[in-house]
Amino acid sequence: MTNSEIRNTERLRRKLLQLSAIVEETTRRSVIAFRQRDRAAASEIIRIDDEINEMEIAVEEDCIALLEEASHPVGEVRAIVAVLKINSDLERIADLATNIARRVLDLGFHEQAPFPPELLRLADRTIEMVTGSLDSLAQLDPLLARRICAMDEEVDTLNRGMYLVVKERIASDAAQTEMLINFLSISRYLERIADYATNIAENVVFIGEGSIIRHQHHSHD
Amino acid sequence: MRRRKLFWQLYMANVIVILLALLTFFLLTTYSFKNILLDQVAEDLRVRATIMRGELLRTWLDGDTIRMRELCADMSREAATRVTLIDDAGTVIADSWHDEAVMENHRARPEVRDALAGTYTTAVRYSNTLHMNSMYAAIPLRSDGRVIGVLRTAVPLGLVEESIAGLQWQIMFGGVLIAIGAMLVSYFVARRLKRPLDGLKDGARRFAAGDLEYRMPVPESEELRGLADVMNDMAAQLRQRLMQITRQHGLQDAVLTSMREGVLTFDMDERLIDVNRSAARLLRIHPEKSRGKHIEEVVRNIGVQRFVDRTIHSGETTEGSVTLVDDRERFIQLHGSLLRDAQGHPMGIVVVMNDYTELRKLENVRREFVANVSHELKTPITSIKGYVETLIDGALDSRDNALRFLGIVSRQADRLNAIIEDLLSLSRIEQESDQELISMEPSAVYDVLSSAVQACQVAVEEKRMQLSLDCARDLRAVMNAALLEQAVINLINNAIKYSEEGTRVFVAAVETEARHIRIMVRDEGIGIDAEHLPRLFERFYRIDKARSRRLGGTGLGLAIVKHIAQAHGGTVEVHSAPGKGSTFSLIFPATRSERGPAAILPGVPASAQRAPDVTSESGA
Numbered sequence: 001m002t003n004s005e006i007r008n009t010e011r012l013r014r015k016l017l018q019l020s021a022i023v024e025e026t027t028r029r030s031v032i033a034f035r036q037r038d039r040a041a042a043s044e045i046i047r048i049d050d051e052i053n054e055m056e057i058a059v060e061e062d063c064i065a066l067l068e069e070a071s072h073p074v075g076e077v078r079a080i081v082a083v084l085k086i087n088s089d090l091e092r093i094a095d096l097a098t099n100i101a102r103r104v105l106d107l108g109f110h111e112q113a114p115f116p117p118e119l120l121r122l123a124d125r126t127i128e129m130v131t132g133s134l135d136s137l138a139q140l141d142p143l144l145a146r147r148i149c150a151m152d153e154e155v156d157t158l159n160r161g162m163y164l165v166v167k168e169r170i171a172s173d174a175a176q177t178e179m180l181i182n183f184l185s186i187s188r189y190l191e192r193i194a195d196y197a198t199n200i201a202e203n204v205v206f207i208g209e210g211s212i213i214r215h216q217h218h219s220h221d
Numbered sequence: 222m223r224r225r226k227l228f229w230q231l232y233m234a235n236v237i238v239i240l241l242a243l244l245t246f247f248l249l250t251t252y253s254f255k256n257i258l259l260d261q262v263a264e265d266l267r268v269r270a271t272i273m274r275g276e277l278l279r280t281w282l283d284g285d286t287i288r289m290r291e292l293c294a295d296m297s298r299e300a301a302t303r304v305t306l307i308d309d310a311g312t313v314i315a316d317s318w319h320d321e322a323v324m325e326n327h328r329a330r331p332e333v334r335d336a337l338a339g340t341y342t343t344a345v346r347y348s349n350t351l352h353m354n355s356m357y358a359a360i361p362l363r364s365d366g367r368v369i370g371v372l373r374t375a376v377p378l379g380l381v382e383e384s385i386a387g388l389q390w391q392i393m394f395g396g397v398l399i400a401i402g403a404m405l406v407s408y409f410v411a412r413r414l415k416r417p418l419d420g421l422k423d424g425a426r427r428f429a430a431g432d433l434e435y436r437m438p439v440p441e442s443e444e445l446r447g448l449a450d451v452m453n454d455m456a457a458q459l460r461q462r463l464m465q466i467t468r469q470h471g472l473q474d475a476v477l478t479s480m481r482e483g484v485l486t487f488d489m490d491e492r493l494i495d496v497n498r499s500a501a502r503l504l505r506i507h508p509e510k511s512r513g514k515h516i517e518e519v520v521r522n523i524g525v526q527r528f529v530d531r532t533i534h535s536g537e538t539t540e541g542s543v544t545l546v547d548d549r550e551r552f553i554q555l556h557g558s559l560l561r562d563a564q565g566h567p568m569g570i571v572v573v574m575n576d577y578t579e580l581r582k583l584e585n586v587r588r589e590f591v592a593n594v595s596h597e598l599k600t601p602i603t604s605i606k607g608y609v610e611t612l613i614d615g616a617l618d619s620r621d622n623a624l625r626f627l628g629i630v631s632r633q634a635d636r637l638n639a640i641i642e643d644l645l646s647l648s649r650i651e652q653e654s655d656q657e658l659i660s661m662e663p664s665a666v667y668d669v670l671s672s673a674v675q676a677c678q679v680a681v682e683e684k685r686m687q688l689s690l691d692c693a694r695d696l697r698a699v700m701n702a703a704l705l706e707q708a709v710i711n712l713i714n715n716a717i718k719y720s721e722e723g724t725r726v727f728v729a730a731v732e733t734e735a736r737h738i739r740i741m742v743r744d745e746g747i748g749i750d751a752e753h754l755p756r757l758f759e760r761f762y763r764i765d766k767a768r769s770r771r772l773g774g775t776g777l778g779l780a781i782v783k784h785i786a787q788a789h790g791g792t793v794e795v796h797s798a799p800g801k802g803s804t805f806s807l808i809f810p811a812t813r814s815e816r817g818p819a820a821i822l823p824g825v826p827a828s829a830q831r832a833p834d835v836t837s838e839s840g841a
Contacts, residue, residue, distance in 0.1 A: 008701055010515075017517035026521065028546040138518045139510075 042104035096155035159191035235407030266358035433460035483574035532557030720746035
């Protein structure tokens with residue numbers, strides 16, 4: 001690779017990491033906002049989403065510009081493709097975090113009914129996975145990435161458990177239905193965020209080891 | 222071999238000089254010795270020829286050839302010299318060592334030619350007759366002034382050459398001995414010269430390796446001694462400077478490490494140079510793994526990333542603030558400035574992070590307090606205003622209604638008064654406590670408690686409750702009796718308010734082992750939910766606002782108790798469970814050596830610094 005080519009991929013990587021920083025922060029904020037039922041914080045998250053979308057587009061354009069160059073050193077195309085995938089995963093995570101924030105603004109959310117412990121666990125695990133996958137991306141650590149992939153199972157189980165919890169609660173207290181449905185939506189968003197975090201971790205493994213592990217353990221969705 | 226270079230140079234130079242001297246000596250000696258020998262031989266030959274000449278000339282003149290030959294042979298034998306007689310035509314007439322008949326004409330021989338011309342000459346030549354170098358000397362034989370022939374004497378030079386060769390061997394042998402001796406001497410001299418150099422080199426190497434306490438041995442020779450002194454001086458200075466640098470570095474490290482503010486340094490390429498402990502904790506950075514990496518790889522916060530970028534590109538000091546989000550939000554003030562090297566070129570930036578989350582929280586507490594006060598004051602005023610307006614609008618005409626309304630107005634005014642009284646005493650306690658103006662005197666705890674109990678007696682009797690006091694009369698403590706009495710009254714009043722009719726309230730005081738006084742007020746009332754306990758002592762915190770107002774509470778009673786406890790360097794505790802009554806305790810040191818926790822952080826109200834100790838008593 002020539003110097004300018006290293007520069008280009010380096011710049012691309014740094015841009016992607018910048019995006020990852022703001023996406024992680026948004027995700028964490030959305031979880032805090034729903035836990036504290038904080039409407040102001042939720043509105044702020046929805047506002048930031050536009051900026052994230054712009055950053056995502058900028059990274060994508062850089063990827064395309066790099067791909068359009070005549071020749072590529074060994075491994076560069078692979079890296080650029082991985083960046084493209086991670087870029088779109090990050091944007092999806094931010095979208096889902098925004099969705100969580102929208103639920104916080106929704107009617108019925110502000111009754112003082114306690115959150116089901118499963119939902120709080122799910123939120124903790126999801127944040128852990130997002131942080132872990134982005135750590136593995138920043139440090140290009142395939143070992144950590146594999147550990148993150150392995151956590152996805154638990155999040156899926158917790159999400160499935162939420163349906164039962166919500167069903168039971170609606171049966172016992174129909175007045176809370178609206179809020180419980182909101183809980184269910186948030187649970188689903190969190191589970192999907194965890195899925196995208198897993199995708200990112202898989203792509204980190206793909207960059208590091210050159211193997212595609214996406215469809216090996218993750219075929220149920 | 223580099224090690225020995227100087228040594229060999231010195232040594233070889235000496236050896237070459239010695240060898241050249243010897244060679245010159247050798248050549249000169251053999252040359253002059255040979256000349257001297259040859260001169261001697263030539264002289265010898267001439268003398269012999271001169272001695273022989275008389276007799277041989279007589280025989281020659283007699284013309285007796287036979288006799289001449291015999292004479293030649295005799296003389297030759299006696300003088301160990303070849304004797305030859307040659308006539309003026311060059312024909313050999315007689316030769317002592319050879320058959321004259323076969324000998325060729327000798328007129329062309331240089332010595333013969335010269336002799337025939339009348340002079341004496343010698344010549345050295347290879348003799349075909351004798352097969353060796355010989356020296357020839359010829360003298361003319363004269364008769365009546367005319368040269369009639371030549372008498373030639375000759376000796377082979379073998380002997381001469383042998384003795385020259387012998388001499389050469391001796392000179393060479395002596396020379397070799399001298400050379401060896403000289404070499405040995407120069408070897409030792411060179412070594413002696415080299416040893417101090419080795420010492421210097423060794424010392425220099427130890428200096429380079431950091432052993433600056435080492436001192437070089439001082440050589441004897443003037444020049445090397447100067448060098449060693451200079452080097453030793455240099456080492457001493459280096460050591461001093463190094464120690465200074467190390468000390469400064471250690472100090473800087475200690476300062477950075479113990480700083481509450483986070484400090485980060487980046488180079489102009491936005492790579493992390495260093496991070497102190499606070500910053501590492503705030504940003505969840507692993508310092509060892511992160512040095513030399515780009516900021517994006519290390520700090521996952523877009524605000525900090527952008528701030529660093531801005532500082533590097535603005536080239537000035539910059540200010541900013543970011544929010545870090547982990548499981549809660551942290552508010553961070555950032556201060557960035559450019560680092561310049563000695564030449565003034567920018568070499569990086571330093572970012573100082575200041576976590577003002579706590580300050581912000583305090584600010585919120587203050588804001589909340591102002592809002593609460595306004596709200597608390599507004600409620601009775603709204604009520605008073607409403608009833609007064611109703612009275613003005615005509616309710617005065619109805620005496621019954623007017624009296625009822627005025628009663629309400631009076632109660633609301635009392636309430637307003639109570640709130641303001643409480644606020645004033647709260648702020649007075651806080652202020653005096655901060656400024657250490659509260660007078661503390663040793664007094665009997667019993668007196669304080671009993672006057673508090675008396676003050677509450679009316680209320681107790683109204684609800685037909687029993688109030689008991691259990692306190693040793695000799696229990697004494699350093700305190701402000703008036704404040705403490707107010708605190709106990711507040712606690713007893715609370716106990717009365719939140720208890721059913723006919724229940725009991727216990728007031729007791731004991732001295733704990735650590736020389737602390739513990740005043741307890743226990744009731745058999747409704748108790749408090751665990752979730753309320755942590756905030757119970759906050760100003761205007763009410764479990765049930767409506768109930769509190771109905772009972773005439775200001776929402777400040779317990780806050781005052783807490784502040785009085787803190788003014789005494791003590792704390793408050795509450796143990797409670799719903800339906801099981803509550804126990805409030807006020808604990809403070811019986812003796813005072815120093816001020817309590819009044820000023821941990823200057824400018825911050827003591828109430829914000831310490832949360833009351835609360836426990837939920839689920840089993841009691």
